[in-house]
Amino acid sequence: MAGEKVLVVGSGPAGLSATKELLNMGVDVVLVEKESYLGGTPKKLKYSLLFPELRPASEVIDPLIKTVEGKVKTYMESIVEGVKEEGNGFTVSIKDKSGKIQTEKVNAIIAASGFEHFDSRRKYEYGYGIIPNIYQISDVEKMLSENKLVTTKGTPPKRVAILLCVGSRDATVGNTYCSRVCCAVSIKQAMEIKERIPDAVVHIYYMDIRTYGLMEDKLYWKSQLEYRVGFIRGRISEFMRGPNDTVIIKGEDTMNLNRALVVPYDMVILANGMELGLGSKQVAKALGLEFEEHGFVRPLDPDRLPVQSTRKGIFLAGAITGPKTISDSITEGYAAAMKAYEYVTKGVWEESDFAKRKVEVAHH
């Protein structure tokens, strides 16, 4: 079995865990990463604490990077330009920042190029990028990890509003799915803010709270019992600039139908969801993969074969197939590594006709 080689695209939690497992099984790995560092989105956005255990993100990501760094052939600041089938493998052309193209012969490919956060500027009525003191959860992670959670006045915010489902569950931007992690991330951030600024008022505006599975008591209940984070049901419809760089929200408390809400806050955080992003779209195009109805990459069978793509020899891991938590992505990385190992050593490729079926989607 000597000489088997697998290309891993992306070095986030999924890509790193897949690389690690393949190395452990004695398979050569070529890693392609668009950025100049390993670690993916958790490193790029400088994640502070991870839900639900509230442990530093570096505790999870750094060991993964350590086991991989320097042990595989890595193309940094490079992208996969194209793929040609050759024999029972692929010839991949990899383009670096300066435009230089190198080729690599591999037996299988794992696409783990992940997601990008929704850009809240597309919801113009929220005023992100125009009104000061409106941030996204993806900005706040960095502010928290660098301990610089301040308003434009340079003082810690005393009144904070967090709005959920920005760019998720919203037909006006074409995203009809739930991004799964934003509820948990927002509640985690609310608790982190209350931990640092105990006299701050934090309100979460929600439609549903989806701290699914084992996160219910650790996040949703705990935030109310121990931190007194306020939950107000209702989606804010617009933000206005108030005096002294405050942000005035306009909303409705749908739990107690009586009056419209016009409330000022020092800081507003938009819980922007997940999208496939341009990076992964380019990867999917270069590898010749199909998209499913939400814009993510379609697996061969979402239930039975979730880490196999619709193209033989290419495997998928992490948020490229839909919104996922870090632990989900790591699990999928392991699964994809195992499937790729079976494929390159024994040629195992299971078939399913699910992807070919015409799917009726409920349109809004």
Next chain:
Amino acid sequence: MPIPELEKPIIKGLIQKDKVVIDGLELDGTWNAFMIERTQTGYDPSVWDEIANTVEGNTISLCWQCGTCTSGCTMREYDPKYSPRRFIDLARKGDKQSLMELQDSLWRCVSCQKCTHRCPKGVLVEEVVHAIHNYMLKHGLVKKDPGTVFDEIFLEAVMKNGGRISELVLGGASAKAGFVTLSIRDLIAMSGPLLRSGLIKDLMKPSKVKNWDRIKKVLEEAMNEEVTPE
């Protein structure tokens, strides 16, 4: 031709006061009518903190607004505005205005404890609702409700009459406070048996509890003691 909108204000939330004093000046004429604010401009977070720091209200933070308490509530059949879930929600948000608007419902709990037994999160709903009501009373945000008035009359009668109630004093005070009491006809009907059995003596001059002077001190001390949760 009369304009119906002007003759009969249909605007919800219009309040009229008999006497209005603003900046030391008493207003008269038509200036005594006000609109209740129609937008909510802020929540007072101190309400949640204060109620959660009382003995009765310290389970308020557990609530997750499922509505189990309200759907089985005894009182809700009689008063559709009576909703423990809503009281808890408003108190936690600090929406005092809405709680003030609900003051005719807020006091009506009959303490059947169905809500407390059914709550999936272990909120002591009955106690929490009383804590919310007590908060509103303490800060003068609601007028004294009939329940509280009767409690006070009852306690006063007990303390005055040596540890037990006197029906005459209690009846008189209740009538004075505007509660429905026995009619003259009922009193006449009752007086015959009372006179014949000799119970009239107890009614006119009720006997006291043994060692009342010492017990009274204990009771007064207990009532003045402020209890705070650990």
